[in-house]
Amino acid sequence: MRRVLAVLVLVTAAASITGAAAGGGIGLSASPLRVKLRGRSTAAVVVRNPGRRTLLVDVARAGFARSLRGKPEVRPGRGSAKWLRMRPKRIRIAPGAKGVLHVRAVPPPHATPGDHSALMLLSTRPLGVRHVRVRLRVGVIVDLRVRGRLVRRLEARALTVRRRGTLRLLQLRLVNRGNVTEPLVGDGLRISLLRNGRKLITLRPRSRELLPHSAGIAVFAYRGLLRGALVARVELSPPVEGPWRSFRIRL
Amino acid sequence: MKRIYLLLLFSLLALPLAAASARGSGSGSIVVGEIYGAGGNSGAAYANDYVELFNRGASPVAIDGWTLQYASAASTSWQSTALSGTIPAGGHYLVQLASGGANGAALPSADATGTSNLAVTGGKVAVVDDATALSCGASAGSCAAASGLEDLVGYGSAADYEGSGAAPAGSATNALARAGGGCTDTDDNAADFATAAPGPQNSSAAASTCSATPPPNGPSGSAGVDVDIQPLLSIALDHPTLSFPVAVPGTMPDPLPEHVTVTSNDTSGYTLGVHRTAFSPHDLPLGMGVGSGGLVAVPIAPTPDLSLAGTSGPSAAGGDIVATSVGFVSPLPSVPAGHYTATLTFTVIGK
Numbered sequence: 001m002r003r004v005l006a007v008l009v010l011v012t013a014a015a016s017i018t019g020a021a022a023g024g025g026i027g028l029s030a031s032p033l034r035v036k037l038r039g040r041s042t043a044a045v046v047v048r049n050p051g052r053r054t055l056l057v058d059v060a061r062a063g064f065a066r067s068l069r070g071k072p073e074v075r076p077g078r079g080s081a082k083w084l085r086m087r088p089k090r091i092r093i094a095p096g097a098k099g100v101l102h103v104r105a106v107p108p109p110h111a112t113p114g115d116h117s118a119l120m121l122l123s124t125r126p127l128g129v130r131h132v133r134v135r136l137r138v139g140v141i142v143d144l145r146v147r148g149r150l151v152r153r154l155e156a157r158a159l160t161v162r163r164r165g166t167l168r169l170l171q172l173r174l175v176n177r178g179n180v181t182e183p184l185v186g187d188g189l190r191i192s193l194l195r196n197g198r199k200l201i202t203l204r205p206r207s208r209e210l211l212p213h214s215a216g217i218a219v220f221a222y223r224g225l226l227r228g229a230l231v232a233r234v235e236l237s238p239p240v241e242g243p244w245r246s247f248r249i250r251l
Numbered sequence: 252m253k254r255i256y257l258l259l260l261f262s263l264l265a266l267p268l269a270a271a272s273a274r275g276s277g278s279g280s281i282v283v284g285e286i287y288g289a290g291g292n293s294g295a296a297y298a299n300d301y302v303e304l305f306n307r308g309a310s311p312v313a314i315d316g317w318t319l320q321y322a323s324a325a326s327t328s329w330q331s332t333a334l335s336g337t338i339p340a341g342g343h344y345l346v347q348l349a350s351g352g353a354n355g356a357a358l359p360s361a362d363a364t365g366t367s368n369l370a371v372t373g374g375k376v377a378v379v380d381d382a383t384a385l386s387c388g389a390s391a392g393s394c395a396a397a398s399g400l401e402d403l404v405g406y407g408s409a410a411d412y413e414g415s416g417a418a419p420a421g422s423a424t425n426a427l428a429r430a431g432g433g434c435t436d437t438d439d440n441a442a443d444f445a446t447a448a449p450g451p452q453n454s455s456a457a458a459s460t461c462s463a464t465p466p467p468n469g470p471s472g473s474a475g476v477d478v479d480i481q482p483l484l485s486i487a488l489d490h491p492t493l494s495f496p497v498a499v500p501g502t503m504p505d506p507l508p509e510h511v512t513v514t515s516n517d518t519s520g521y522t523l524g525v526h527r528t529a530f531s532p533h534d535l536p537l538g539m540g541v542g543s544g545g546l547v548a549v550p551i552a553p554t555p556d557l558s559l560a561g562t563s564g565p566s567a568a569g570g571d572i573v574a575t576s577v578g579f580v581s582p583l584p585s586v587p588a589g590h591y592t593a594t595l596t597f598t599v600i601g602k
Contacts, residue, residue: 025487025488025489025490025491026487026488026491027485027486027487027488027512028485028486028487029483029484029485029486029514030483030484030485031481031482031483031484032481032482032483033482033483033484033515033517033521033600033601034482034517034601039448040422040424040425040446041425041445041446041447042419042425042445042446043445044419044441044442044444044445046442046481048485050485050487051487053491070602071522071558071561071602072522072600072601072602073555074555074556074598074600076553098415099415100414100415100416100439100441100442102419102441104419104446119600121598123596126594127491127492131492131493131494131495131590131591131592131593132492132493132494132495132527132537132577132592132593132594132595133491133492133592133593133594133595134488134490134491134492134493134509134594134595134596134597135594135595135596135597136486136487136488136596136597137486137596137597137598137599138484138485138486138598138599138600139598139599139600139601140484140601141600141601206563207519207563208602
């Protein structure tokens with residue numbers, strides 16, 4: 001089912017969102033799309049209505065998680081979402097107008113130190129009384145850091161190779177046992193391929209992050225000509241706690 | 252003779268304009284950088300209320316004769332604290348105000364001292380470039396045209412403020428701080444301020460210049476052009492409701508088109524999903540397809556969303572248009588005649 005939908009027709013046209021909403025449709029936008037809070041603090045989110053109909057937007061909170069491959073997921077009523085206070089909880093926005101929402105983090109005294117993520121969900125009220133009514137929802141990710149001892153501890157569990165023609169996809173399964181969200185971007189995480197102890201090439205993963213106390217897969221694409229048995233050494237910069245490993249693979 | 256009258260008239264008009272220009276030489280540069288209203292209260296971080304001013308401009312500004320004014324949330328009666336001296340570009344200026352008790356640490360050496368007792372839950376603070384007390388503030392926007400007003404911050408339950416809403420209220424452990432280290436001024440208190448741990452800075456603190464400078468006044472000069480682009484995530488639909496033609500059990504109404512436009516300037520990308528409520532009074536097999544693909548059943552919440560699209564980078568400049576069709580995945584079941592409704596929810600989340 002997902003494969004069918006994965007074959008998307010993603011038409012990139014020059015129609016702006018205001019243009020799409022202006023033809024009688026509806027639109028909703030939020031800025032920023034991610035807010036970072038430290039301890040008890042507040043941030044503002046600006047919500048705009050680019051359409052031609054007045055919108056009534058409900059503001060709610062929800063849990064946030066990522067799939068193994070990093071896709072954001074809404075988890076109703078879970079975890080640290082209950083530490084968020086939003087105001088107002090409902091806002092009416094005229095066509096072309098904007099409103100400002102505030103999200104405040106109130107972590108309890110027993111909150112564990114480190115990073116906690118939740119979602120601020122902005123949902124339009126369904127319009128019309130036809131057969132299928134439509135609602136828009138924008139999720140703003142709220143990253144909350146609770147003060148205390150921060151622990152960075154990543155574990156590399158397994159490395160598998162998928163072959164697609166000349167492309168080799170190295171899939172590294174990781175577990176974040178620390179309490180800090182690990183951004184696996186740039187030089188942060190690398191895999192060096194070695195033969196006879198000599199480093200031949202270094203690969204970097206597709207950008208993603210790994211939430212605390214979660215598992216995920218980092219994907220490294222290799223299009224080169226190296227083939228046969230190799231040693232893949234996982235490297236992280238800056239180094240974190242954790243049993244870093246080398247894996248024997250065959251490209 | 253007519254020409255002489257015209258010249259005289261022009262001179263009379265030009266005089267107040269020139270005066271206003273001279274008085275407003277620092278206009279827009281001096282802003283309220285931080286407000287702390289719980290000084291001395293139980294649990295307070297500092298023993299006195301304070302307001303920290305900040306020069307976000309590129310030139311020093313003399314503030315001799317200026318006042319810092321305060322009024323409670325809905326009041327139009329303002330209390331003044333005289334200011335003096337010069338605030339260098341990127342410089343800070345600390346105004347110490349009243350104390351609500353003996354709790355909290357002493358402030359750094361203040362540059363000016365006043366007796367205004369700021370409320371924690373709501374109030375208005377203004378920087379005025381003369382000593383005349385304001386008389387506005389009972390309703391939103393009432394101070395916008397006040398003479399000499401350099402900056403206004405309404406917070407908490409304040410009746411007047413700049414822009415769309417008041418800044419949030421502070422607390423014993425949190426001050427209100429202007430975003431961007433004091434540099435952000437969009438004339439919208441709600442957007443420009445957030446709560447943060449108090450950090451009073453006086454004129455001895457190191458200057459922290461802003462990258463964007465307000466344009467200088469006067470007949471000539473160059474103006475820096477600078478703009479901060481915020482991350483944005485938008486979703487739009489062609490049709491806010493979808494109505495199928497009259498149908499009978501055993502048939503499948505033709506799918507209806509629905510274009511979803513997602514705009515994101517975030518380099519991490521986004522995901523777009525959909526779920527629905529069950530049809531009322533009986534559920535029907537609603538499905539959805541993308542492009543020329545077949546229809547797939549749309550899950551009913553709280554089942555996780557059906558993924559429609561996702562990117563690992565920003566959208567096209569005009570947005571990514573996902574061409575979907577909404578229909579039924581199987582012939583309509585034999586259900587009682589009536590009007591059946593459900594709600595589709597499209598959700599977009601930044602990655």
